[in-house]
Amino acid sequence: MNHVPRTAQQVIDDSAATIKLIGKEFLRKEIDLVTLKWPSYRFMTPLEATRIFADLYKVAYIDCVRENLDIEHAEKTKIGAKLSWKERNSDLTQMWIARQHADELGMPYPDYLEFAFKFAVARQRRRLPQPNQLRPSSEAQTVAWNAKLAEFWTEDRIDLAFQRMPALPQYTATNFCESAAQIAYRDQLISYGKKNTITPWIFVRRYLLQRAEITEANCIEIFGAMLFDEVLATALRNRSHSPFAPIVHSPLATIERAQSCFSLFLPNKENHDQCKLCPLVKVCEKTHELVRANVAAATGSVDPLREHQLKQQRDRTSRCRAKKQITGAELASNNLATKPHIHAPEESEKITPVHFFAAEIS
16 A cells, blocks of 8 residues: 555544544444554544545445355446444444454455455355444354454565555654554564574565665664675675665654544543553644534534434433323323213102111011
8 A cells, every 4th residue: 555645634524523433332343453454544534544445345336246246246246325424323333343353353344355255255244244244243253254354464464565555755764753553563574583484685675675664773683783784785786686765755744654543533542552652642642622613613513423312311201201190191091981970860869868678677
């Protein structure tokens, strides 16, 4: 995923839209996902990442129909017709949760979707999975799902995904500010170099000389000081028959180095370890206040989904009370209608004490 420049206003707009569309119970997960998700997505807003995931889901769905069911039907298939990015809806929430699951696993979205659809086809499901059906739904299915995932998402496949990943300016030495996303990526590269699945001089050429995503100190940690000198010399010597040009990235604006959770929360309120260590925490706080103001201006509340839930609760309470009042009135009316009528005796039928005693004497 290539880097797309963005402005502070774009980030504020995305965060405001996210708060209006997605519940806090799902948004809080975004902080933990920053270091888990595939490196290409760590500096995207969650809304932008979900849009990309939704587009890829539609492509994967149609491709699966074409390959396994019917070519002509695939061309007519329409996916995501009910998905709206303007108002809260269950289809968007399901897509959001599905994207978060891919992030939990640290997989590129195309690979995750390829596996999920292949798994569904192999189990001969009657229908292809909807977004909320991409992940396993039972304990038994989870065991089978994880076993098949281990066969699919192998070390070789992970290495290939790393090799295909475009260079992002956020990971270069020029823009390194020790954010959690950057540190996690550098740690991944160090682990990758230590696995010996890539030729050392190729690793040094790509990640040190060409992309500048690691330092010489990192390389010494991987190969040792003596071996690194030899590896570096080999990389430079092979430059003549395997030329490359260093990728030059200009220093990024602060907002371009913001991680995916940026401005969605008030950091000091969340009290998350990652927030405490984030180099952009002060900027995040100020930007979040702008986001809140944006949301309040548009909806009349800084937490519109919470307000909506409270309104629904009040409406339910009002309907329940009204129903009880109606039921009570109906019961009272029915009691009056069914109350037995007491016949008032005629004057001649009334028994006076005199009549009573006279009757007893006779």
